Amino acid sequence: MTDALLTARGIARAYGRGDTAHTVLAGIDLDARAGELVVVRGASGTGKTTLLSILAGLDAPDAGAVTVDGRELASLSEAEAAELRRDTLGFVAQTFGLIPLLTAAENVEVPLRIARTAPSERDARVAAALDAVGLSAHTRQRPDELSGGQQQRVAIARALVTHPRILIADEPTSQLDSATGAAIMDVIVARVRDDNVAAIVATHDPAVVERADRVVDVGAHAD
Numbered sequence: 001m002t003d004a005l006l007t008a009r010g011i012a013r014a015y016g017r018g019d020t021a022h023t024v025l026a027g028i029d030l031d032a033r034a035g036e037l038v039v040v041r042g043a044s045g046t047g048k049t050t051l052l053s054i055l056a057g058l059d060a061p062d063a064g065a066v067t068v069d070g071r072e073l074a075s076l077s078e079a080e081a082a083e084l085r086r087d088t089l090g091f092v093a094q095t096f097g098l099i100p101l102l103t104a105a106e107n108v109e110v111p112l113r114i115a116r117t118a119p120s121e122r123d124a125r126v127a128a129a130l131d132a133v134g135l136s137a138h139t140r141q142r143p144d145e146l147s148g149g150q151q152q153r154v155a156i157a158r159a160l161v162t163h164p165r166i167l168i169a170d171e172p173t174s175q176l177d178s179a180t181g182a183a184i185m186d187v188i189v190a191r192v193r194d195d196n197v198a199a200i201v202a203t204h205d206p207a208v209v210e211r212a213d214r215v216v217d218v219g220a221h222a223d
Contacts, residue, residue, distance in 0.1 A: 004031040041215050055200060089167075096154070104157075129158070
């Protein structure tokens with residue numbers, strides 16, 4: 001098996017200070033290798049979202065270190081961290097993070113524009129990504145014209161459109177019915193297997209857990 005594309009060691013995070021401090025993560029270790037689906041499992045409030053934000057470099061741990069593609073996140077400048085997220089990571093937030101004024105296609109296109117991808121390639125990639133999540137008929141609709149589940153699928157398409165080496169997804173099936181959720185996981189697993197993507201998915205959905213190569217439980221050591 002190849003070396004891990006993403007490694008986390010001893011990740012700890014608490015909110016508040018002194019007597020009011022609340023530990024949400026304590027001593028979490030995690031490895032994600034190419035071609036592997038790692039599921040982060042835990043009940044609501046046990047730190048899954050916090051951990052994924054730390055792994056993506058969007059939050060900093062109180063202790064521990066995250067290494068992505070051989071580079072420790074804490075050692076990177078702001079510009080280097082932004083470049084790493086742009087070129088290596090695909091991130092699906094639980095809140096989706098869609099831009100309200102843009103259509104579904106334009107939202108998916110954003111990271112390709114940032115990467116200065118050629119227009120013809122942008123169009124082809126956006127169309128393919130929206131087709132993969134079953135939204136070809138909704139390309140011109142804005143987020144407020146889409147259901148929560150459709151918005152979630154737009155966010156997934158946006159994360160996948162750059163062909164990331166590492167995919168980090170926070171509850172990617174939470175707004176979906178079981179059949180659509182299974183179809184979306186088929187898309188993610190296909191990327192993992194066919195493109196050697198390292199995927200880290202936070203979930204409490206047993207159907208997603210069943211598809212994992214490895215499971216990391218969080219919350220067991222939190223206060």
